Amino acid sequence: MSERRVRVYDGKASLATAVAARFVKRMREILDEKPEAHVVLTGGTMGEAVLAAVAGAKGSDKVDWSRVTFWWGDERYLPKGDPERNETQSRRALLDALDLRPEQIKAFPALGEHATIEEAAEAYAAELAAAAPDGADHPVFDLTFLGVGPDGHVASLFPDHEAVRDRANVVLPETNSPKPPPERLTLTLPVINSSERVWLVMAGSDKAGALGLALADANPADVPVAGVRGRLRTVFFVDVDAAAEVPENLLTRERFWTAAHEVPQA
Template identity: 80%
Template sequence: MTERRVRVYDGKAALANAVAARFIKRLVETLAEQDRAHVVLTGGTMGEAVLAAVRESARRDTVDWSRVTFWWGDERYLPAGDPDRNETQSRHALLDALELSPAQVKAFPALGEHADIEAAAEAYAAELAAAAPAGATHPRFDITFLGVGGDGHIASLFPDHEAIRDTQHVVLAETNSPKPPPARLTLTLPVINSSERVWLVLAGADKAGALGLALADANPHDVPVAGVSGRARTVFFVDAEAAAEVPENLLTRERFWTAAHEIPAN
């Protein structure tokens, strides 16, 4: 079973800075062991804050970014450059500062680039397959970042939607999202869980219920975040507000760490 940890920080700034430091450290270690790294990004306030903290870090350039390929876990099906697209937010927060080649930034298709959203999903699945090892349908992801909604959704996998049950596809089109816009593209849960490490970053009291249910192993069909399980490690990076309502019996030493226990990211 994957090793699962919860790391708690005093506020959103401390949370973003800590995750950024660990991300840089992990990439340096990964690239010392293999030629390339594949990273899956997320959107949202904390996803953008983590990337901005990486951009501002004094240790940013210890990473050989030319050997990192970026993907996304989901995307709003909007025109290219729309400020609500996860890709746009990620570019502004970090990617544009890294001087990456176009081949390193694997964005989901934008509205108008394909005949329809189903064709867009197929196109992204084909792009993932083209970068995959022989016999695989997608690359070996080293780190997948996820945000978590107050309802427990991850990527664009929502409670009680068919997409959270899908085990056959790599990419799906969601056309009835409960959050606007209704049209989105998303990786499926098995693809997310194939990642070596899954890092979930969440902050705020409105996320406390979802975190508690995830740690209590709720039904993933009802609470999608409860189904997340990276191959080597699953880490919940949270602020104190998000952790405030987690039942005490789940805050054991085996499954709960505070910032005081953090390994220095040197």
């Protein structure tokens, strides 16, 4: 049975540090149990802050990063190396310092690498399938990171867009994003929800509405984050500003702890 939890921290810095420490701990545990791990990364301010904190986290040097493959939940369809690409941010924050083999970094195609964005989506779906167990169309993701927009979007699945309702595809092109750039590539919600664990990192008062609607089980077509459910666990890591407007009964219902309490593993 999948569990959903909320953890609240005093500010963005403590939030990033805490998530990074938990990530390092979780990766060591996963790699003690399995020969390899698959992790899905996100971009944005907090996504980059968490990865930067991982680089300096206690025990990070004890993780066998050579056995970890990194994917992304979505990507801006921009040229390779563009500073707005999630891949670029992740490399700058952490990946370039880990001395990974090229095949460990599974970036979405960049603008110009394929004739069309539709072909780019097909290419990433094929790469996922190539790394999948027999009979599957994507790997088993051990942990997926997600950011959340003020409108409740996750990855590049936006409210009232067809992509958030899609149950047939693994990767989709988004050609009319409500936030720039308009062209993006994204995993679909069923693929995200196939992850063993999903960690959503949210900071700022502009995220309070999205958090409240997610915990109130809003319609995912209207609030995509409300449809996120990891197979084992879904954890909302938030700062006090993001949690400030959420009714206490919703936080309690979701098994809420503050960072000051002893908390079971995420």
